Amino acid sequence: MDRAGLAEFLTRRREALQPEDVGLPRGERRRTPGLRREEVAMLARMSTDYLSRLEQQRGPQPSDQMLTAISRALHLSLAERDHLFALGGHAAPHRVARGDHVPPGLLRILDRLDDTPAMVVNSAGETLVQTRPATALLGDETRHTGLERSVVYRWFSDAAHRSHIPADDHDHHSRAHAARLRRAVAVEGDRSRPAEISRALLAESAEFRALWEQHDVDVALDTSSKRIAHPELGIVEVNCQTLIDPDQGLSLLVYTATPGSPSHEKLAMLSAVTPV
CATH class of the missing domain: 1.10.260.40 (lambda repressor-like DNA-binding domains)
Structure with a gap:
């Protein structure tokens, strides 16, 4: 050092x-x-x-x-x-196998969304940084360690992590998570972080194994409308707009709601429940 x-x-x-x-x-x-x-x-x-x-x-x-x-x-x-x-006396993270560096340009965009639910996610489904409204809407997704950093791993390994999504939507989310991981493994290879997560889930989750065998790669999630079950605000219907950084394999997710709708009013109320 x-x-x-x-x-x-x-x-x-x-x-x-x-x-x-x-x-x-x-x-x-x-x-x-x-x-x-x-x-x-x-x-x-x-x-x-x-x-x-x-x-x-x-x-x-x-x-x-x-x-x-x-x-x-x-x-x-x-x-x-x-x-x-x-x-600091550490080896620099591998630039391919560990896509957790958020480039300055993406951070500048996120900084200007401080009143909007938004976050940066890598190809393994790991949330790297969130705005405070995103934390209020979805919880602190950056606090996890190990394999649980990945929302895909959490989704299939622990049913408690599905509580923020209405039960009627679980099947679609399962298929979408498996498809996203399948695409990431195809692009990044067998030694990548997504591949590590897929191997763990193949060993642990029968549901994931069944979906993996279908080899489906065309199920939308991040760009589609979705419903979020908030513990204080109830069901919030949002659209997720995605900005992709292809060089880093990162996605900036921005959650919005139709102006004038009940969900739009609920998103405006997030400031009252946003952690300081």
Whole structure:
């Protein structure tokens, strides 16, 4: 771990960003250049004290999960992310097998959707980052670890994870999840993350095995309308618009509802139940 290099890099990248670059208000009496430490800490979901210690060359070695969070908060490019990992004493994530880097351009779009349910998902169905309204609508999908990071794995391995989808829609979601994973494995190969998830599910889920054997790859989910069972708002009918980054294998999902509809009013109410 290069403490001096890490401290300098974090400070310089923080100072190079303006609040508008990450979707934050500028506010008044801003005297320091770039972002404040507390703003970066909030974006990375870490304590300001932890970031301060890293910038002062006295913090512990950050984990790769923490470096990933810092990379997203600072909107680092892929090369900058790899450099951050090297300074932190970790090997850079494999660029093909681990598609969890969200490019700055996609993050900038997400920052401007701070009042809209939206999130970035990789080809394995792992949610990498969510807006707060998305967390309020769907729960914190970034908290999971291991195979459970994948919504596809959770869907077939634990029935409790289906509670946010009405029971009448479960069959369609099952077929769509299996089809999406099938497409991802075909593109990324047998050594990819989607392939790892498919092997685990083939061993654990009879339902998944039956769907996998059908070799269906043309079932829409992310681009279709769907119903979400919210614990406080009831059924919310949304349309999911998808922006795809083909180079990174990422999808930006944006949930909207028909203006004037009851579901549109419910989405507007999400701010009242959005976690701070």
